[in-house]
Amino acid sequence: MVDSIEEITGIRPGFANIDLNNKSAVQEFLRIHKVVAIIHFAAFKAVGESVEKPLEYYRNNLVSLLNLLELCRENGIKHFVFSSSCSVYGQPDYLPIDEFATVKPAQSPYANTKKIGEDILRDTTAVMNINVISLRYFNPVGAHPSSKIGEYPVGAPLNLFPIVTQTAIGKRDKMKVFGTDYNTPDGSCIRDYIHVVDVARAHVVAIDRMLSGQTKNKYELFNLGTGNGLSVLEIINAFEKITGVKVNYECVERRGGDVEKVYSDTSYANKELGWKTTHTLEDMITSAWAWEQVLQKKSLVTSK
Ligand code: WQD
Numbered sequence: 001m002v003d004s005i006e007e008i009t010g011i012r013p014g015f016a017n018i019d020l021n022n023k024s025a026v027q028e029f030l031r032i033h034k035v036v037a038i039i040h041f042a043a044f045k046a047v048g049e050s051v052e053k054p055l056e057y058y059r060n061n062l063v064s065l066l067n068l069l070e071l072c073r074e075n076g077i078k079h080f081v082f083s084s085s086c087s088v089y090g091q092p093d094y095l096p097i098d099e100f101a102t103v104k105p106a107q108s109p110y111a112n113t114k115k116i117g118e119d120i121l122r123d124t125t126a127v128m129n130i131n132v133i134s135l136r137y138f139n140p141v142g143a144h145p146s147s148k149i150g151e152y153p154v155g156a157p158l159n160l161f162p163i164v165t166q167t168a169i170g171k172r173d174k175m176k177v178f179g180t181d182y183n184t185p186d187g188s189c190i191r192d193y194i195h196v197v198d199v200a201r202a203h204v205v206a207i208d209r210m211l212s213g214q215t216k217n218k219y220e221l222f223n224l225g226t227g228n229g230l231s232v233l234e235i236i237n238a239f240e241k242i243t244g245v246k247v248n249y250e251c252v253e254r255r256g257g258d259v260e261k262v263y264s265d266t267s268y269a270n271k272e273l274g275w276k277t278t279h280t281l282e283d284m285i286t287s288a289w290a291w292e293q294v295l296q297k298k299s300l301v302t303s304k
Contacts, residue, residue, distance in 0.1 A: 004148035020064035023071065030075050037079035037210065039203055040068055043113070046158040047087065048178075050110035051256040061113035062120075069124055077130070079210040081203055084118055084134040086192065086225065087111035091259045096227055098265035099136075108257030118221070125218040132218065133206045138192035138225035138264050140199045142284040143291035150291030151196075161193075161284075164236060165292035168245045175247065177232050179254035182261070188232035188251075190261035192225040195279030195287070199224055205275045216272075225264025226277045242285045
């Protein structure tokens with residue numbers, strides 16, 4: 001990953017592999033490096049898994065956040081970007097959902113960790129000298145167009161896109177579509193898929209906004225979505241059409257913790273951040289597919 005970033009940007013980033021739940025190890029890192037701003041991406045992120053493992057999710061996602069915020073206070077770090085999630089909206093009363101909607105009860109422990117995370121951040125900015133921007137990701141997918149950086153699931157992936165590409169390439173015989181009895185046109189769940197490069201660009205904008213003193217409040221939050229809601233079956237069909245490769249699937253029971261449909265109102269983020277998505281569904285599918293093929297080549301080389 002570090003090599004790939006260097007190949008793409010010409011800059012080799014510093015890298016340290018530290019568990020954020022180990023506060024003293026993070027403090028040691030901050031003692032050595034001068035940190036001006038933090039983008040906090042690290043968390044568990046699988047909705048279905050969180051229903052099975054609530055304690056692991058609450059501990060990992062919340063203790064790491066508390067450690068980082070305490071360390072910001074102890075080290076005078078004043079800028080913080082948080083990876084939040086559209087799942088904080090629960091099943092919204094209206095769609096597309098905007099940032100001013102009342103947040104509904106979380107439908108999974110994962111979603112609740114993000115909701116509680118946002119509450120912790122809001123309360124902290126009220127009393128601490130720190131600016132925070134929460135970015136509520138919808139469904140980030142795809143890979144860098146160079147195919148040098150992409151999703152590298154630890155063990156079996158749990159999110160839709162890597163499961164579709166793994167099925168198409170033959171790593172798995174068949175995939176499952178969780179629920180076709182939802183109140184949607186084809187019965188499967190609707191999500192707002194967004195290309196990872198658009199998500200990454202929003203973080204650059206958020207950091208610039210804070211460092212240049214353009215924030216309007218100490219705590220701000222923005223949706224990161226495209227505004228297009230697509231069903232699971234529409235994604236599979238689009239994948240088959242764009243790549244020409246069949247995806248073997250079966251329709252099964254609903255998965256625990258899933259909301260029926262959610263997609264973003266993008267107007268506030270577009271206007272306030274001056275940020276817009278530029279990647280299409282085709283970009284998402286072709287880059288995810290190219291990345292899966294790179295992963296397969298790598299595994300063929302290492303298994304020889
Ligand atoms: C998408 C849809 C599944 C796998 C994700 C992230 C979470 C978050 C929001 C930010 C659902 C269906 C999936 C499969 C399927 N935010 N599905 N068969 O749950 O929307 O949550 O986006 O980053 O972090 O995890 O994403 O990709 O798991 O599921 O039918 O084998 O695909 O039921 O409707 P989800 P997902």
